[in-house]
Amino acid sequence: xxxxxxxxxxxxxxxxxxxxxxxxxxxxxxxxxxxxxxxxxxxxxxxxxxxxxxxxxxxxxxxxxxxxxxxxxxxxxxxxxxxxxxxxxxxxxxxxxxxxxxxxxxxxxxxxxxxxxxxxxxxxxxxxxxxxxxxxxxxxxxxxxxxxxxxxxxxxxxxxxxxxxxxxxxxxxxxxxxxxxxxxxxxxxxxxxxxxxxxxxxxxxxxxxxxxxxxxxxxxxxxxxxxxxxxxxxxxxxxxxxxxxxxxxxxxxxxxxxxxxxxxxxxxxxxxxxxxxxxxxxxxxxxxxxxxxxxxxxxxxxxxxxxxxxxxxxxxxxxxxxxxxxxxxxxxxxxxxxxxxxxxxxxxxxxxxxxxxxxxxxxxx
Amino acid sequence: xxxxxxxxxxxxxxxxxxxxxxxxxxxxxxxxxxxxxxxxxxxxxxxxxxxxxxxxxxxxxxxxxxxxxxxxxxxxxxxxxxxxxxxxxxxxxxxxxxxxxxxxxxxxxxxxxxxxxxxxxxxxxxxxxxxxxxxxxxxxxxxxxxxxxxxxxxxxxxxxxxxxxxxxxxxxxxxxxxxxxxxxxxxxxxxxxxxxxxxxxxxxxxxxxxxxxxxxxxxxxxxxxxxxxxxxxxxxxxxxxxxxxxxxxxxxxxxxxxxxxxxxxxxxxxxxxxxxxxxxxxxxxxxxxxxxxxxxxxxxxxxxxxxxxxxxxxxxxxxxxxxxxxxxxxxxxxxxxxxxxxxxxxxxxxxxxxxxxxxxxxxxx
Numbered sequence: 001x002x003x004x005x006x007x008x009x010x011x012x013x014x015x016x017x018x019x020x021x022x023x024x025x026x027x028x029x030x031x032x033x034x035x036x037x038x039x040x041x042x043x044x045x046x047x048x049x050x051x052x053x054x055x056x057x058x059x060x061x062x063x064x065x066x067x068x069x070x071x072x073x074x075x076x077x078x079x080x081x082x083x084x085x086x087x088x089x090x091x092x093x094x095x096x097x098x099x100x101x102x103x104x105x106x107x108x109x110x111x112x113x114x115x116x117x118x119x120x121x122x123x124x125x126x127x128x129x130x131x132x133x134x135x136x137x138x139x140x141x142x143x144x145x146x147x148x149x150x151x152x153x154x155x156x157x158x159x160x161x162x163x164x165x166x167x168x169x170x171x172x173x174x175x176x177x178x179x180x181x182x183x184x185x186x187x188x189x190x191x192x193x194x195x196x197x198x199x200x201x202x203x204x205x206x207x208x209x210x211x212x213x214x215x216x217x218x219x220x221x222x223x224x225x226x227x228x229x230x231x232x233x234x235x236x237x238x239x240x241x242x243x244x245x246x247x248x249x250x251x252x253x254x255x256x257x258x259x260x261x262x263x264x265x266x267x268x269x270x271x272x273x274x275x276x277x278x279x280x281x282x283x284x285x286x287x288x289x290x291x292x293x294x295x296x297x298x299x300x301x302x303x304x305x306x307x308x309x310x311x312x313x314x315x316x317x318x319x320x321x322x323x324x325x326x327x328x329x330x331x332x333x334x335x336x337x338x339x340x341x342x343x344x345x346x347x348x349x350x351x352x353x354x355x356x357x358x359x360x361x362x363x364x365x
Numbered sequence: 366x367x368x369x370x371x372x373x374x375x376x377x378x379x380x381x382x383x384x385x386x387x388x389x390x391x392x393x394x395x396x397x398x399x400x401x402x403x404x405x406x407x408x409x410x411x412x413x414x415x416x417x418x419x420x421x422x423x424x425x426x427x428x429x430x431x432x433x434x435x436x437x438x439x440x441x442x443x444x445x446x447x448x449x450x451x452x453x454x455x456x457x458x459x460x461x462x463x464x465x466x467x468x469x470x471x472x473x474x475x476x477x478x479x480x481x482x483x484x485x486x487x488x489x490x491x492x493x494x495x496x497x498x499x500x501x502x503x504x505x506x507x508x509x510x511x512x513x514x515x516x517x518x519x520x521x522x523x524x525x526x527x528x529x530x531x532x533x534x535x536x537x538x539x540x541x542x543x544x545x546x547x548x549x550x551x552x553x554x555x556x557x558x559x560x561x562x563x564x565x566x567x568x569x570x571x572x573x574x575x576x577x578x579x580x581x582x583x584x585x586x587x588x589x590x591x592x593x594x595x596x597x598x599x600x601x602x603x604x605x606x607x608x609x610x611x612x613x614x615x616x617x618x619x620x621x622x623x624x625x626x627x628x629x630x631x632x633x634x635x636x637x638x639x640x641x642x643x644x645x646x647x648x649x650x651x652x653x654x655x656x657x658x659x660x661x662x663x664x665x666x667x668x669x670x671x672x673x674x675x676x677x678x679x680x681x682x683x684x685x686x687x688x689x690x691x692x693x694x695x696x697x698x699x700x701x702x703x704x705x706x707x708x709x710x711x712x713x714x715x716x717x718x719x720x721x722x723x724x725x726x727x728x729x730x
Binding site for chain 2: 025026027029031037179180181182195197292295296299300301302305306308309310312313316
């Protein structure tokens with residue numbers, strides 16, 4: 001009996017869409033009649049969408065954000081409006097561990113070919129090829145996961161955040177695979193039969209002023225967001241008093257010490273309007289040596305256990321909570337990644353991937 | 366390649382002894398080259414030991430412990446020294462949620478037949494059959510798991526606590542299956558191929574003053590202990606300041622509200638000398654509707670996440686910690702359980718099993 005079709009769990013469906021469901025060689029931790037402790041949703045993509053694009057176009061300078069950086073970001077934003085541009089584009093800002101200001105455009109496509117046409121046409125302008133960048137750096141970080149290498153999780157089905165903005169199929173019904181450790185992996189279609197171990201080593205091409213980093217197969221990426229714009233005062237106080245400090249500590253740990261546990265880079269970003277104003281929304285974005293390393297951190301590191309525990313407590317104490325949580329995870333092949341940096345400081349994003357990564361051995365193989 | 370024989374994990378062995386290892390139909394979460402973040406050990410039983418006995422012989426009264434209760438407990442202790450008696454016997458004390466004092470003898474056998482001969486001979490005296498118990502109650506709680514339905518975990522391999530006292534094979538080498546959620550199940554030989562779902566409903570036989578409770582197949586039991594007798598002052602302060610309050614809160618939750626999540630009964634006990642003195646050692650003992658319910662609590666409930674998180678933090682902050690942790694879990698068939706109560710208050714142990722158990726649906730099936 002396929003997951004979700006059981007009598008006791010009749011209202012639930014699998015996070016894995018029917019057309020990507022195969023006979024598992026790797027068993028789930030939950031049975032067909034498992035019921036999660038609270039509802040959550042995945043998104044569904046349009047029929048025929050077999051891969052997606054999530055791209056980050058960043059500019060960076062010492063604070064305050066330089067005139068050149070602002071102009072470059074504005075130019076990137078305009079390029080996104082060109083033919084074959086992204087379906088969805090957002091802004092975010094981030095002060096990084098070196099004290100640099102970063103402004104980022106996050107863009108999503110559900111058509112990899114359109115993205116390739118667009119990117120091939122605009123890459124030089126985006127990264128500033130041939131320019132001397134006097135007062136800023138630019139970076140591009142893009143992944144193009146197969147639909148089978150992507151999973152999503154949302155606490156609300158009326159909140160199309162991140163990749164959900166390009167999910168023409170809208171939200172799923174309540175899904176079954178959440179609320180337990182290991183569920184992230186069990187929502188990933190590829191993980192029905194694959195261990196998703198990393199293979200190969202990062203390679204840095206620093207032949208010019210523009211540095212290209214080529215990581216390895218099965219790099220894992222997570223974007224995990226929270227939106228408190230709808231929260232009433234009491235809930236807001238509880239979030240900022242009891243939950244967000246733990247979240248910030250965990251993000252700080254990943255940013256400063258993540259390389260010791262398999263996290264290449266982490267940014268704790270705030271959504272913004274692109275004109276200096278911030279929204280009531282934040283997200284963490286991190287790149288990992290493997291999904292297994294991400295699991296190890298989430299499941300055993302005190303910083304994440306504190307985040308998870310405080311969030312669980314918060315959700316129980318605030319029934320009908322208005323805080324909206326979103327999460328998207330991709331595991332990508334080497335050729336589904338693009339990391340390029342021009343005039344950026346040495347630990348920007350995957351530029352730091354040359355640092356030793358003394359990760360735990362991967363949990364699954 | 367069997368777990369533990371891999372090159373990268375050459376020093377590790379499986380918690381599952383070789384003679385109980387079968388081809389898995391339920392995949393592990395970890396691969397053969399997974400390395401846990403810190404060492405832990407299981408115990409090995411003598412060749413030919415296919416089942417074990419763990420029995421609790423309790424007396425109870427309003428505080429202070431009555432003369433009759435003390436005399437009964439002393440009698441039980443002496444019976445344990447008779448032919449076919451347990452290999453190991455210990456004392457513990459516990460003030461329960463009704464304010465009653467309980468004194469308990471914990472006895473282990475590695476020979477089920479010897480236990481049966483001993484128990485059949487002494488059961489009437491143990492439970493006080495035919496007596497009018499004026500000032501105390503008595504209870505017997507015993508399980509006789511197959512070796513394939515038992516798993517153990519110890520932080521030290523020089524600390525034969527609990528069932529380790531009857532493990533003639535001593536401690537294993539460093540085992541592989543620990544340090545991640547789901548590892549408890551993956552240490553259980555039966556779970557290589559079985560979901561361990563509960564089956565059937567508790568039945569209470571209250572035909573006489575002695576009440577017998579017959580739970581159901583695949584009841585799960587955990588005894589989880591901590592010993593701080595070797596801790597230096599700083600470590601002791603850290604344990605009692607940062608860890609133990611969370612442990613106590615979790616134990617209190619299970620005792621008072623556990624029935625809402627599948628925990629029939631919980632006791633947070635202190636090891637004792639049987640003469641009113643306590644040792645620097647405590648343990649939790651709880652009975653669960655299923656292993657899946659126990660997993661749900663451990664993995665998602667704020668009280669246990671706080672315990673786990675504080676313990677992880679403690680272990681990282683106290684390298685070479687002298688706190689010794691032990692853990693034994695059994696999943697038992699209906700006929701491997703014996704629960705009997707004479708003149709005990711209504712929520713003593715499995716007497717409370719008649720209470721509604723609105724557990725989550727089991728995680729695994």
